[in-house]
């Protein structure tokens with residue numbers, strides 16, 4: 001099945017926050033019933049979360065207490081994300097197509 005969105009979460013921090021964020025995203029996707037969505041023409045698409053080693057945004061990860069993550073195919077990068085932010089990212093970005101500007105990673 002083709003993806004609606006794939007989220008890659010950096011897990012290269014000293015703490016376990018990246019793993020915790022990935023887990024919270026997966027729970028939020030399930031809780032909000034967004035694991036599978038349909039396009040306007042009825043095609044099924046999945047929303048998936050993958051842990052990855054590093055997104056090469058390390059300066060940002062090491063400055064904050066959270067994790068960096070990128071949402072494809074939109075190419076939107078969020079930074080210093082905590083598990084408590086995940087329901088909002090899923091509801092607004094995956095469910096509503098709205099970028100969560102307060103969590104955007106500044107360049």
Ligand code: FES
Nearest residue numbers: 010055057058061
């Ligand atoms: S340590 Fe998070 S992007 Fe590299």
